[in-house]
Amino acid sequence: MARLAGKIAIVTGAGSGIGKATVELFRREGATVVGADLHGADFECDAGDEEQVAALVAHTVRDHGGLDVFFANAGISGGFSSIFEQDADDWAEILRVNLIGPFLAVKYAAPAMKERGKGSIIATASVAGLRSGAGGPAYSASKAGVINLVKVAATQLVGANIRVNAICPGLIETGMTEFIYDRARAKGQQDLIGKLNPLKRGGAPIEIANVALFLASDESSYVNAQAIVVDGGLSASHPFNHQSYGRTTT
Template sequence: MTRSLEGRRAIVTGAGNGIGRASALLFAREGAKVLCLDRTAEAAEDVAQLIVAEGGTALAMAADAGDEAAVQGFTQRCVAEWGGVDIVFANAGISGGRPPIVEQTVEYWNEILRVNLVGPFLAIREAAPHMIRQGGGSIVLTASVAGLRAGAGHSAYAASKAGVISLAQTAANDFAGTGIRVNAICPGRTQTAMTKFIFDKARANGTEDKLGHLTPLRRVGMPEEIAEMALFLASDRSSFVNGQAYAVDGGLTSTHPFAMA
């Protein structure tokens, strides 16, 4: 059976752990050549080695996904090594913890916006010219249910992810007629390195069984489940899907759940 990403060239940021790691592995299993990016060289290399060990093709680079020169560098690397870029999964992001809004500084906001929103913008800007020359491509952005409504993240993080959703919508229209599709994924609470502190705190308090209890599925998500949506949006299976933001959250945003802390 033909694999859904056979021969495609993919860039995945934040590939060292969590959703990015699961997606890089899944993309490779579906036939893509994957450039694995992470701030930590060891984490990126670990994923690339796993892909190669499974018979796939991968490269690893350490890069700050919110740095202009770094984004230009890894995009150029993909094109130089493999002749183009067909898929970009701009997944890298930071949470910044949960300080009260009255204690947040401008520097704090700038850093979250730089990584979470400017980073995806740069990934789009750098990859798009190559995709246009090729006749199209798929760009997938990691947003969050926190970008849909309040209650799932603090103000700076939520605002950055709301921006990512808008970026997917506006970029999809900017590239009308080029064959480029841009979509976003809005994960609910998922067990990743970013959310580790939440899970650790719940375990310490003996409330781990309550994590995800506000969703109809009564559980949290796993990175592999988000990766399946990334694969769908990256592949031709979603050929008529563009400018959308998909919640993958166990049903959390189907209602307005609320619980006292």
């Protein structure tokens, strides 16, 4: 049986990368999915704009009869500039999309889900939200905020049977990280991608989509207020240049 049969879902950031892979996977698993993005999706939506998110939820409920899953995946990186190279406008825009976006998802999805008696809200955070070294300052701060947001939101939805969780990807090959992969390949250093995690590789969008599928499904019915890390083991330790399994060092 399809794991999301009968469920109605919204996925933001659906035009590429993790969002696109998730839309395709959810549909294969039986869900009715509204993919939203600035371009290249079913519904054009700026995930950090309150009026547009409200319209996205209203459209989904009106046209499809309800809402069971909202994957607040849209995000921007903002680059790797230091705190001293960024200004308040840079921070405001990154926080608007990456943190206010998931807040709006909770605000507008939860009432629609309550009408259905249950629901699952998922937000894309990042290992950059756990500790420094995996992203720029504003990006890292925004993702730390997402991790805390899902915990607060879950407690504020007590008794509603609506679960709120985050996924913390490590290095995944998407449009956001394309420059890292392109630079490595141009230098013939593609084998170094992901070398700091125990699996010694980067991840693929489908590997994040698979975790989103679990959180969207009833299989995760007792998983709530969690930040699930999907990073090949990178965040298990402070990064260093691991030796391959079984290799001795001197």
